[in-house]
Amino acid sequence: MPALIEIERLTKRFGDFTAVDDVSFSVDRGEVVGFLGPNGAGKSTTMKMLAGFVTPTAGTARICGKDVVDSPVAAKRSLGYLPEGAPTYPEMTVTGFLRFVASIRGYRGGEADERVEAAMQLTQLEGVQLQPIETLSKGFKRRVGLAQSLLHDPPVLVLDEPTDGLDPNQKHEVRQLIRRMAPQKAILISTHILEEVEAVCSRAIVIAGGKVLADSTPAGLVAPGRSLEQVFRDLTMPKDAA
Amino acid sequence: MGALIVARRELAGYFATPVAYVFIVIFLMMAGALTFTLGGFFARGQADLSPFFTFVPWLFLFLVPALTMRLWAEERRLGTIELLLTLPLPQWQAVVGKFLAAWAFCAIALLLTFPLVLTVNYLGEPDNGVIAAGYLGCLLVAGAFLAVGAAMSAMTKNQVVAFVLAVAVCFLFTVAGSPIINDFLSQRMPVLAEVARGLSITERFNSLVRGVIALRDVVFFGSFMGFFLFVNAVVIDHRKAD
Numbered sequence: 001m002p003a004l005i006e007i008e009r010l011t012k013r014f015g016d017f018t019a020v021d022d023v024s025f026s027v028d029r030g031e032v033v034g035f036l037g038p039n040g041a042g043k044s045t046t047m048k049m050l051a052g053f054v055t056p057t058a059g060t061a062r063i064c065g066k067d068v069v070d071s072p073v074a075a076k077r078s079l080g081y082l083p084e085g086a087p088t089y090p091e092m093t094v095t096g097f098l099r100f101v102a103s104i105r106g107y108r109g110g111e112a113d114e115r116v117e118a119a120m121q122l123t124q125l126e127g128v129q130l131q132p133i134e135t136l137s138k139g140f141k142r143r144v145g146l147a148q149s150l151l152h153d154p155p156v157l158v159l160d161e162p163t164d165g166l167d168p169n170q171k172h173e174v175r176q177l178i179r180r181m182a183p184q185k186a187i188l189i190s191t192h193i194l195e196e197v198e199a200v201c202s203r204a205i206v207i208a209g210g211k212v213l214a215d216s217t218p219a220g221l222v223a224p225g226r227s228l229e230q231v232f233r234d235l236t237m238p239k240d241a242a
Numbered sequence: 243m244g245a246l247i248v249a250r251r252e253l254a255g256y257f258a259t260p261v262a263y264v265f266i267v268i269f270l271m272m273a274g275a276l277t278f279t280l281g282g283f284f285a286r287g288q289a290d291l292s293p294f295f296t297f298v299p300w301l302f303l304f305l306v307p308a309l310t311m312r313l314w315a316e317e318r319r320l321g322t323i324e325l326l327l328t329l330p331l332p333q334w335q336a337v338v339g340k341f342l343a344a345w346a347f348c349a350i351a352l353l354l355t356f357p358l359v360l361t362v363n364y365l366g367e368p369d370n371g372v373i374a375a376g377y378l379g380c381l382l383v384a385g386a387f388l389a390v391g392a393a394m395s396a397m398t399k400n401q402v403v404a405f406v407l408a409v410a411v412c413f414l415f416t417v418a419g420s421p422i423i424n425d426f427l428s429q430r431m432p433v434l435a436e437v438a439r440g441l442s443i444t445e446r447f448n449s450l451v452r453g454v455i456a457l458r459d460v461v462f463f464g465s466f467m468g469f470f471l472f473v474n475a476v477v478i479d480h481r482k483a484d
Binding site: 048051052053054055072073074076077079081083084085087088089090091092096100101103104105106148 | 244247248251254255258259320321322324325327328329330331332482483
């Protein structure tokens with residue numbers, strides 16, 4: 001059986017600038033892959049291509065065997081995607097927003113209510129369910145975005161900086177949530193926080209300048225006797241500046 | 243149907259912000275004022291609504307672009323375009339949904355001019371069939387302008403640019419059949435004069451106001467909207483991630 005996320009020789013050029021350069025990897029069920037790299041490394045662009053938002057210049061990406069360019073709607077059905085910054089419609093209430101996403105995803109009536117309930121429970125949003133999203137704190141907004149991506153219990157999750165802006169307790173909650181879901185899903189998360197990779201990821205991919213520099217278990221990356229931070233710097237800093 | 247779900251969310255969004263109320267109040271005030279002053283509603287001594295209908299396209303020329311300029315720009319500013327277009331929904335349905343919401347909104351604004359119909363029926367015995375055809379004409383003009391405005395909004399991130407472009411293009415189609423343009427063109431490029439008359443929104447609108455519902459006029463408006471919605475979808479597909 002093919003992996004749930006398959007990326008083959010994916011490339012994106014904006015004019016002369018190559019944002020993502022010949023990236024290939026796959027993520028299997030049960031894996032949590034941490035996508036690491038400095039700002040502008042191409043993490044978000046890769047994820048946007050995977051989600052079908054940015055069209056690749058070359059290469060292919062498949063979700064559950066569905067090509068994101070050739071059959072975008074089918075690929076998106078199997079995907080839960082948290083875009084960078086967790087965008088939501090500010091004037092909507094939390095339930096209103098989640099109901100909207102549920103109905104687009106084809107849930108009706110009682111089933112839609114159940115899905116919305118379950119997603120709010122997973123992300124602890126019940127307390128604010130009737131508040132307009134614009135009145136919520138950054139941490140709550142992020143969790144609304146997360147709830148939206150989990151609503152349909154997708155086999156594939158792509159989360160762009162899921163813990164950005166959360167306080168330490170909320171970060172802990174989200175990591176636990178990811179760990180709990182890990183056995184049934186293929187999960188790709190991008191992050192700046194190296195400890196997060198060690199805490200939740202079964203594999204780490206380091207990317208800089210659009211190229212994959214390392215792809216291994218967090219333990220494999222740090223051995224022997226170096227911290228992940230050191231490894232990250234060695235890999236991603238230009239050689240002459242180091 | 244995904245387009246209707248998007249349309250419902252959008253329409254609710256209009257009424258969650260001051261946009262809807264400002265638009266409706268200004269539209270009703272100006273339509274009323276123009277009908278009774280410049281239009282000479284009473285002085286004409288005729289029981290019909292043609293003084294009102296004459297001004298509607300000119301009001302829409304400025305009000306409709308004000309409505310559409312934020313259509314895609316707002317989604318870009320909030321980042322929600324990435325959310326909307328990564329849901330399992332064909333892109334054209336997002337485009338059509340947004341258009342339908344704006345169109346329904348214009349229909350609501352038009353419906354709220356009903357006191358004029360009551361007044362004219364109280365004062366005399368108007369041909370209500372002609373009035374209905376006039377309202378159909380207003381709705382079709384609104385739809386045509388909305389389709390243009392939505393396409394312009396997809397082309398630029400800047401709301402002011404979107405507004406100015408939309409007014410300019412709508413104006414072009416409004417005056418295309420006017421005597422000034424017609425004389426100018428028939429002296430220099432007779433072929434273009436024919437084309438310009440054919441593309442004139444005003445001429446078709448005027449014949450609807452006279453009570454003539456011709457299939458070719460309705461088909462014209464339909465294809466006009468279809469064309470600009472198609473442009474909208476193509477532009478969104480190419481520029482969604484910019």
